[in-house]
Each structure stands twice: as C-alpha cells, then as structure tokens.
Amino acid sequence: MGSRWNITNIHLPNEIHFEEINNRTNQTIVTNFILLGFSDNSDLQVLLFLSFLAIYLLTVAGNIVIIVLVVTDLHLHIPMYLFLGNLSCLEICYTSTILPRLFFSLLTGDRTISVHGCILQYFFFGSLASTECYLLAVMSYDRYLAICRPLRYTYLMNGRICFWLLAISWMTGLLNISVITSLLFKLLFCGPNEIEHFFCDIAPLFKLSCSSTHLVERVNFIFASIDTLPPFLLTLISYLCIIINILQMKTKASRQKAFSTCSSHLIVVTLFYGSLICVYLLPETNTLKELHKTFSLFYTVFTPMLNPLIYSLRNREIKAAFARTATKMVNVTHSLSL
Numbered sequence: 001m002g003s004r005w006n007i008t009n010i011h012l013p014n015e016i017h018f019e020e021i022n023n024r025t026n027q028t029i030v031t032n033f034i035l036l037g038f039s040d041n042s043d044l045q046v047l048l049f050l051s052f053l054a055i056y057l058l059t060v061a062g063n064i065v066i067i068v069l070v071v072t073d074l075h076l077h078i079p080m081y082l083f084l085g086n087l088s089c090l091e092i093c094y095t096s097t098i099l100p101r102l103f104f105s106l107l108t109g110d111r112t113i114s115v116h117g118c119i120l121q122y123f124f125f126g127s128l129a130s131t132e133c134y135l136l137a138v139m140s141y142d143r144y145l146a147i148c149r150p151l152r153y154t155y156l157m158n159g160r161i162c163f164w165l166l167a168i169s170w171m172t173g174l175l176n177i178s179v180i181t182s183l184l185f186k187l188l189f190c191g192p193n194e195i196e197h198f199f200c201d202i203a204p205l206f207k208l209s210c211s212s213t214h215l216v217e218r219v220n221f222i223f224a225s226i227d228t229l230p231p232f233l234l235t236l237i238s239y240l241c242i243i244i245n246i247l248q249m250k251t252k253a254s255r256q257k258a259f260s261t262c263s264s265h266l267i268v269v270t271l272f273y274g275s276l277i278c279v280y281l282l283p284e285t286n287t288l289k290e291l292h293k294t295f296s297l298f299y300t301v302f303t304p305m306l307n308p309l310i311y312s313l314r315n316r317e318i319k320a321a322f323a324r325t326a327t328k329m330v331n332v333t334h335s336l337s338l
C-alpha cells in the first residue's frame with residue numbers, strides 16, 4: 001500500500017503550532033489523492049469512458065442549443081428564458097468541472113489528483129452547485145409570480161430585478177465556497193489518501209485530514225445550510241402556491257396552460273433536489289456507499305444532460321423557437337447552394 005502513496009516532504013504552513021508538528025514528526029505529508037472512481041475492470045473502464053463521453057457531448061450540445069435559441073430568438077427575450085439560458089451556461093460549466101477529469105483517469109488509468117487540485121475541483125464544483133440551487137429557486141419564484149400574480153408580473157420581474165436575482169445567485173455560491181476553500185487549503189493530510197468517489201467532494205477531505213477539522217466542518221455546515229436551505233424553501237413554497245393556485249382555476253384549459261409553463265422546471269428541480277437529499281442527508285452506511293456514488297451521478301451528470309431535453313420536449317415556446325431557427329438555417333443553406 002505504502003508505495004502507492006506519493007509522499008513528498010513539503011514546507012509546513014506557518015500557521016501550524018509546534019505542538020502539532022511534534023505530534024507527527026514520524027508522519028509524512030500526503031500531496032496526492034487517489035480518486036477510486038467506479039471500477040478496476042479495464043473492459044468496464046472503456047465502456048464507462050464511452051458512455052460518459054456520449055453524455056458529456058449531449059449535455060454540451062443540448063445546452064448550447066438552448067443558449068443559442070435564447071440569445072438569438074426575440075420571442076424568448078423574457079425573464080423565464082433568460083434564466084433558462086443562464087442555467088444552461090451554468091450546467092455546461094458544472095459538468096465540465098467533473099467529467100473531463102473523469103475521462104482522463106478512465107483513459108489513462110491514472111487516478112491520482114494533487115491535494116490542491118482536489119480542493120480546487122471542490123471549489124468550482126461547490127460554487128457552481130450552490131449557484132444552481134439559487135438559480136433554480138429564482139426560476140420557481142419567477143413561475144410563482146407569472147402564475148399567481150399575473151397582473152403585477154411585468155412590474156415585479158423587470159430587467160433590473162432579473163439582473164440582480166441572477167447576480168445574487170452567481171455571487172452567493174462563489175463567496176461562501178471561497179471561505180471554505182481557504183480553510184481547506186490549511187488542512188494537512190498524512191495518509192491514507194484514497195477517496196472512494198469519482199470527484200473531490202468535501203466529506204472525504206474531512207475524513208482524510210490529520211489536522212483538526214472542527215472549525216472548517218462547522219463553517220462548512222453553516223455555509224452549506226445558507227447555500228441550500230433558503231433556495232430549497234423558496235422553491236418549495238413557490239410550488240406550493242403555484243399548485244394551490246392552479247387547483248383553484250375554473251377551466252381545465254387554463255389549468256393546463258398554467259401547468260405547462262412550469263412543469264419542465266418542476267421536473268428539473270425534483271431530480272436535482274431529490275438526488276442531493278439522497279446523497280447528503282442519508283447516513284453513509286456501507287450498503288449505501290455504492291448508492292451514494294450512483295445518486296451523485298444524478299445531480300452532477302444526469303440533470304445537466306436532461307435539462308435541455310426536458311425543456312425542448314415539453315416547452316411549446318422552445319419547440320417553436322427551435323422550428324423557426326431550423327427553418328431559417330435551412331433557408332440560408334438553400335440560398336447558398338443555389
């Protein structure tokens with residue numbers, strides 16, 4: 001085992017107390033982790049590589065189509081679709097923090113990642129994930145206003161408010177995770193160094209560290225609550241109001257129309273929070289360990305891929321915009337070939 005650990009002597013950060021150093025004079029500092037990922041079987045690695053590659057390409061292509069439609073089609077220049085465009089941008093970045101690194105290790109078999117690289121991956125993944133929570137909440141608030149306050153909608157959701165809601169979403173995650181990340185960089189790791197996961201999440205880092213993780217775990221708990229609880233409650237309350245409102249509508253047609261504008265978003269939100277809750281709130285017993293990894297795939301890999309599919313299959317406006325753009329492109333290529 002020992003030979004697999006890449007052990008190097010590095011300078012200890014100044015903040016460490018002498019007492020702490022004395023305690024581990026006979027210990028070595030780990031500078032690389034091993035991300036165990038999915039399987040050791042090399043045939044399976046190829047299969048996994050191909051499936052993840054297909055998923056990644058589908059995710060990027062689908063989300064780029066949504067962004068292009070939202071930016072170029074004037075019918076879609078309303079808050080709901082500006083949020084959707086921003087969500088698509090976010091999801092491309094979000095999967096890109098995880099999948100390319102996974103491709104590399106599936107292809108080369110090299111599963112080591114430097115401690116700093118690991119913390120950086122957590123930084124990008126964590127800040128984008130909490131931005132996603134806030135953005136999904138903003139989108140459900142937008143649907144709440146449109147369905148329950150239709151007369152005041154344009155007043156309550158104007159361009160400036162829209163901009164600020166997006167700015168707050170992008171900033172909150174970034175600020176919170178920066179604080180946690182700066183604390184993580186001060187942790188020392190003395191081995192073992194194997195992480196039973198396919199990306200660097202924060203819980204394994206706590207478990208592997210040989211410094212005291214008391215403070216950073218507390219800070220993490222507080223910030224993780226700030227990043228997930230308010231957006232989750234906002235989303236939940238918005239949808240409760242929406243559902244109550246829809247149930248009270250007089251005609252079946254109006255009920256269907258109202259529901260059709262929020263159903264895609266509701267599916268996306270349910271998938272995202274459902275898997276998050278399964279991963280972070282269920283206790284980590286041995287039988288649940290493999291399930292943890294599988295559920296992690298949902299919110300890291302599957303939701304970003306499904307998002308554009310759900311919207312393009314269920315949303316009439318997106319379908320119409322797609323048809324318009326496709327017709328335009330066919331016409332252009334036609335006139336070029338003449």
Ligand SMILES: *[C@@H]1O[C@H](CO)[C@@H](O)[C@H](O)[C@H]1NC(C)=O
Pocket residue numbers: 067070071081082083084085086089162163166
């Ligand atoms: C994201 O939101 C901003 C601010 O409302 C908007 O100007 C921009 O077009 C959106 N981006 C996309 C890709 O929809």
